[in-house]
Amino acid sequence: MSWQAYVDTNLVGSGKVQKAAILGQAGGVWASSPGYTLSAEEQKAVLSAFTSPDTVLASGIRLAGQKFFTLSANDRSVYGKKGGDGAILVKTKQAVLVAEYTAPVQAPEATPVVEGLADYLISVGY
Template sequence: MSWQAYVDTNLVGSGKVTKAAILGQAGGVWAASPGYNLSPEEQSAIVKAFSNPEATQASGVRLAGQKFFTLQVNDRSIYGKKGADGCVIVKTKQAVLVTEYAAPIQAGEATTVVEGLADYLIGVGY
């Protein structure tokens, strides 16, 4: 399956994620939903955010020009909120899944989808 298919089918296609991108930890966008553009600075900051959870918790994350307040961050996952909307960012062995969801989608619904795909990718070596 192509990286774009994971975005289109597993993430956005689930109906629980409204925008998604898959980044390589070494840099670059592997796939993204149409019109979802993360700047090079945002991409770099997202990848680095996992190594400094305290700073990420304090400053939040910026995705496609939108700032999300960090609700929780650990060495695998970052959960953020912006009004009624939110983001779920999950690191795998080689990639970072970056997703956003919009109300009325609940955080738990999006989290289940994104974390599930991350578990699968980790299981197959990515």
């Protein structure tokens, strides 16, 4: 399956995620939903969020020009909120899944979709 298919089918296709991207930990965007563009600075911040969770907890995270307040962050997952909307970032062995959901979808609906895909990618070496 192509990386784009994971974004289109597994994330956005779930109906629980509105925008998504898969970033390579070595850099670069492997796939993204149409019109969802993370700047080079935002990509760098996403990747560094997992090595310095305290920083992202203090300052939040910016995705596609929108700033999210960080609810929790650790070496696997970062969860953000902006009004009724939210963001879920999950690190796998080689990639980082970046997903945004919008109200009325809530975190308990979107989180298992993103975390589940991350678990699958980890299980197959990615």
